[in-house]
Amino acid sequence: MPKDVKVRFAPSPTGRLHVGNARVAVLNWLFARRQRGEVLLRMDDTDRERSTKEFEAAIIEDLRWLGIDWDDFVRQSARQTRYDAAVERLKKAGRLYPCFETSEELDLKRKIQLGRGRPPVYDRAALDLSSEEQTALMAEGRTPHWRFKLLDQPIEWTDLGRGPVRFEAGHLSDPVLVREDGRPLYTLSSVVDDGEFFISHVIRGEDHVANTAVQIELFRALGYDVPDFAHLPLMVGADGKQLSKRLGSLSLGDLKEKGVEPQALTAYLARLGTATAPEGDDTLDGLVPGFDLAAFGRAAPRYDEGELSHLNAKVLHRLPYSAVAERLAAMGLDGADEAFWLAVRENCERLWDAGHWWRVCHGTIEPAAAPEDADFLAEAARLLPEEPWDADTYAAWIERVKAGTGRKGKGLFMPLRLALTARPKGPELGTLLPLMGRKRALERLAPGG
Ligand code: GLU
Numbered sequence: 191m192p193k194d195v196k197v198r199f200a201p202s203p204t205g206r207l208h209v210g211n212a213r214v215a216v217l218n219w220l221f222a223r224r225q226r227g228e229v230l231l232r233m234d235d236t237d238r239e240r241s242t243k244e245f246e247a248a249i250i251e252d253l254r255w256l257g258i259d260w261d262d263f264v265r266q267s268a269r270q271t272r273y274d275a276a277v278e279r280l281k282k283a284g285r286l287y288p289c290f291e292t293s294e295e296l297d298l299k300r301k302i303q304l305g306r307g308r309p310p311v312y313d314r315a316a317l318d319l320s321s322e323e324q325t326a327l328m329a330e331g332r333t334p335h336w337r338f339k340l341l342d343q344p345i346e347w348t349d350l351g352r353g354p355v356r357f358e359a360g361h362l363s364d365p366v367l368v369r370e371d372g373r374p375l376y377t378l379s380s381v382v383d384d385g386e387f388f389i390s391h392v393i394r395g396e397d398h399v400a401n402t403a404v405q406i407e408l409f410r411a412l413g414y415d416v417p418d419f420a421h422l423p424l425m426v427g428a429d430g431k432q433l434s435k436r437l438g439s440l441s442l443g444d445l446k447e448k449g450v451e452p453q454a455l456t457a458y459l460a461r462l463g464t465a466t467a468p469e470g471d472d473t474l475d476g477l478v479p480g481f482d483l484a485a486f487g488r489a490a491p492r493y494d495e496g497e498l499s500h501l502n503a504k505v506l507h508r509l510p511y512s513a514v515a516e517r518l519a520a521m522g523l524d525g526a527d528e529a530f531w532l533a534v535r536e537n538c539e540r541l542w543d544a545g546h547w548w549r550v551c552h553g554t555i556e557p558a559a560a561p562e563d564a565d566f567l568a569e570a571a572r573l574l575p576e577e578p579w580d581a582d583t584y585a586a587w588i589e590r591v592k593a594g595t596g597r598k599g600k601g602l603f604m605p606l607r608l609a610l611t612a613r614p615k616g617p618e619l620g621t622l623l624p625l626m627g628r629k630r631a632l633e634r635l636a637p638g639g
Contacts, residue, residue: 195227288334385414449540470504
């Protein structure tokens with residue numbers, strides 16, 4: 191019988207989410223929803239110094255902004271007793287051993303190994319300590335950290351992202367699971383939680399592959415079912431260089447401030463690394479039925495802000511009024527209705543561009559007409575029909591202006607557009623004119639006239 195699908199997204203609330211985390215969240219969510227499975231949001235907040243409630247709240251807000259929801263929520267800080275119980279089980283099974291090296295001593299060992307061209311794997315010196323030596327060290331006031339004793343056999347699994355993976359015994363250090371102060375490290379807490387929350391699939395970046403090797407052994411040692419794993423190549427910048435150092439500046443908060451639409455970001459991240467280009471009408475829900483982890487390639491995908499901007503515009507051009515009504519109101523565009531949005535959306539690359547078109551229709555704009563067109567524009571103003579206006583007013587006016595001034599083509603339309611909208615491009619003037627009304631049009635064509 192296929193197992194029940196349950197995934198988890200496990201951010202550490204030590205900072206804002208960035209595009210890399212968001213991609214992992216989006217892919218986990220799509221995978222779970224495609225399989226009619228569940229999503230657990232897990233706050234990895236065991237680092238008490240760096241984790242804050244503010245970051246936790248910001249992460250939750252960012253996920254909601256993306257349109258991601260979850261069925262279950264847990265904080266690791268609330269599960270210490272479960273980690274303690276797991277530690278006891280491992281100690282009883284003889285899989286956890288106390289170590290007393292300081293970090294300076296460990297650094298030195300690593301340097302010597304590297305100097306001899308050997309992998310910097312922990313040498314298990316602490317396993318040779320007799321219980322008298324251990325007692326003596328503790329009597330000196332030294333408290334141990336605890337390492338998990340890996341078995342002397344290779345660790346293998348079939349990765350849903352990378353295919354068969356194998357780690358040779360002896361190439362991995364016995365991982366530290368418990369710190370000197372008794373607190374669990376990520377490797378332990380993550381496995382206990384994945385095991386006890388019945389996580390079926392762990393989908394994350396390939397920077398975790400080596401963690402997975404030791405975690406698989408830990409799942410087994412603790413008697414939990416081992417989930418399936420999928421490791422995805424990490425994104426690189428458009429220049430092909432690692433993104434990790436720039437990720438701080440790619441927080442969702444920053445992207446939101448830059449006017450990135452959540453739908454554009456989710457569509458972009460959901461397709462990145464596949465052979466399919468994102469479309470302007472790809473909603474997160476709409477991407478669920480076609481989602482397939484197998485579509486993701488092995489090459490590191492390039493995160494390209496230019497492409498995201500381009501997609502952002504395509505998304506905006508198709509967004510229905512219902513998706514923007516509240517935000518237009520929040521921008522102070524009181525009364526911005528469906529007709530307004532449909533008239534201007536194709537000229538918005540960012541939602542706030544709608545503000546300009548709102549001022550064109552209902553407010554004031556910077557004059558942008560060229561001085562040499564003043565006489566032409568004054569004549570066009572004189573020919574402006576009386577109100578009431580309707581959908582045909584514009585065409586009738588243009589006929590009159592053509593006949594009255596002899597101008598046509600660009601020489602006719604560009605000065606009118608610049609005077610009326612302050613932009614060389616934009617929505618049809620015929621749509622805008624009735625929205626701005628005669629008084630406003632007159633002021634712009636013949637200021638003070
Ligand atoms: N909190 C870990 C991280 O942010 C979770 C890693 C995992 O998915 O296991 O990297």
